[in-house]
Amino acid sequence: MTVLAMTQASEPLVELRQVVKRYQLGESQITALKGVDVTIQAGEFVAAWGPSGSGKSTLCNLIGLLDTPSAGTVLFEGQDAATLSDDARSQARNRKIGFVFQGFNLLPVLSALENVMLPLQVGRRASRACVEAAERRLADVGLAEFASHRPSKLSGGQQQRVAIARALIANPRLVVADEPTANLDSHNAHRIIDLMRSIGEREGTTFVFSTHDERLLGRVDRRIMMRDGALIEDCSHDCSEAPRVESRNYGTVNYSMTGRV
Secondary structure (H helix, E strand, O other): OOHHHHHHHHOOOEEEEEEEEEEEEOOEEEEEEEEEEEEEOOOOEEEEEOOOOOOHHHHHHHHOOOOOOOEEEEEEOOEEHHHOOHHHHHHHHHHHEEEEOOOOOOOOOOOHHHHHHHHHOOOOOOOHHHHHHHHHHHHHOOOHHHOOOOHHHOOHHHHHHHHHHHHHOOOOOEEEEEOOOOOOOHHHHHHHHHHHHHHHHHHOOEEEEEEOOHHHHHHOOEEEEEEOOEEEEEEEOOOOOOOOOOOOOOOOOOOOOOOOO
């Protein structure tokens, strides 16, 4: 490996330095993140974990360049995101970052295949190459035979797999998922996390996802624990202790899947 290649391989994919994020809510100002430092290396599988209001979703939004900090620095591929124009930020999100959302965010009038193709069709007509890429991604998540189905004909787990295929359609370096299992029962939540992990290991894709479910933490390389806007623990896979929490009752939502995922 050349010196340049070694330097590129060791350079963080995303780096947050003393990041603060504040929101204005009426006459009140809410501090969602309080001086957070996080470095994400290429190929990592990371969970940002904590209860509602801990700042984990805000953290994911900043890592995915969906938001900007009130103070501090966000670096993506070594470049300060604050120096990027709106167009450059949009291009980075479209080409290098995929997103998976808690509510799936599939268009109900489109088929699974058409939903997966959407990121490649912005401002363009569908090409045969787009169709073939979407078909491959549906096959990757085990839904090749459901390509023509609309979301209403799919289970919750299947819809989330379509969303994962859509996030991967442009072969991004990074996938950011905000509570991707919140609307799934525990069995299907584990299957979704295992699917994302297997894709990450096979393709070298970096995954960062937020969750309030500590049962998923044994499936990640690293957990970042958030509370009240502060990072209180950053533990790699060799951390043997269970995460320390004050309350374990986060109200997990059960979603009837009738055995399908």
